[in-house]
Amino acid sequence: MRVWESIAEALRDAIQSGHYPAGAKLPTETELATRFGVNRHTLRRAIAGLREEGLVYSRRGAGVFVQHRPTEYPLGKRVRFNRNLLAAGQTPTRKLLLMETRNADRAERDALQLDHSTPRVHALEGLSLADGEPIALFRSVFPAQRFPALPGHLAKHHSVTEALRASGLNDYVRDSTRLTAKIASPTQASHLQLNAGAPILRAVSVNVDLDGNPVEYGRTWFAGERVSLVVGED
């Protein structure tokens, strides 16, 4: 077995045993390297393996941290919510609930890969309807520096894709989507016209331009009773 693999294994065990709980910072690379008696490169190879597994993440200048998240399950590369809503032939509309420009929070900064010099994001919240029936609540943020005129375009156009195009972004693709089932909060239930305790499907997604730069970080809550997402069959 390769040296870096056994080190990765040891670190994985330490994380899973709770020695390094979620969010905890691992010792520095140099520290771990000497502790395991290997070169820093070898240790970094082990870290890279854990990072690929999604078990840890690295922040330059800060450290390596334990990712806090439940079980994850890769499904496929491509999701197209708009096309895959089983409502074939329904007319989609959008109802704007909020639009503002503010500083990004931690999750948004990480997802959009913003540094501290460009903390501003345009935030957009709204309701998606099909034939007048509410289907989903969404909350999207866009890097403000890259799309300074986006709020105006979002107000004018009725689709995010069009507004982004008007801001100079011709094409973008979905990088990743995380899905989980939740219970609707009272506010969400009211917006989606659901009963209290109704199941909803939460999707957290990142869209990137063709160079891989994040352009949108979005969270969407689908009414579980009304929506079925399809993965594959592109």
Next chain:
Amino acid sequence: MRVWESIAEALRDAIQSGHYPAGAKLPTETELATRFGVNRHTLRRAIAGLREEGLVYSRRGAGVFVQHRPTEYPLGKRVRFNRNLLAAGQTPTRKLLLMETRNADRAERDALQLDHSTPRVHALEGLSLADGEPIALFRSVFPAQRFPALPGHLAKHHSVTEALRASGLNDYVRDSTRLTAKIASPTQASHLQLNAGAPILRAVSVNVDLDGNPVEYGRTWFAGERVSLVVGED
């Protein structure tokens, strides 16, 4: 821009322009390194990038080759429960609840494209656990005529993939997956050790062999609190 990125870009262009057609062997790492005027490590980093994109693959002792897989073979087509959990650093186990051979119902007939002469299916129900914690209930059916000895193999092996391989199916891919949020039924909640009314994620999927023939029709109910499905980021 990082050096290795620009090299990856140059190589990507060369591949996409047809300079290195599908299946072709790239020059050796040392050769390319001197050609680009960088260290072999730097060039290897570029190759690693292309490999992550699925554009090339490496064979030790042989070389680096151009992958032939334009659009028809998008990544993420392979969904393997055990492998996914292992990659996440969790120990997968399976608890069998039921195994029987019976006639297919309407949905199963349609999904597996069975005609009335071959109505029999092997049905498999069970519980999937990660590190001992139940994360999903599954119900799978397989065409009995194609895999006559499958029940024995399912009992012996601890993974569906292995059992199918023992039945002569070397490889299969996911054709489509449909996702919805639901509320757990009392039975489901009890199996998954969830409270009544807990949200679950229902996935309905079809796996096909490399010729496109359906080999498995499965329904899975994930514990919403414990599982997050990931689309993309293979």
Next chain:
DNA sequence: CCGTATTTGTTCGTATGTATT
């Protein structure tokens, strides 16, 4: 079939850049 040269994979060493604390 064997031995050898080739080619990728792994490891150690060292230096410098850059973001965070």
Next chain:
DNA sequence: AAATACATACGAACAAATACG
């Protein structure tokens, strides 16, 4: 402003798998 910590790059050597005469 300084120290810390991860990121990138160059150099060297050996191991492991493959290809070839």
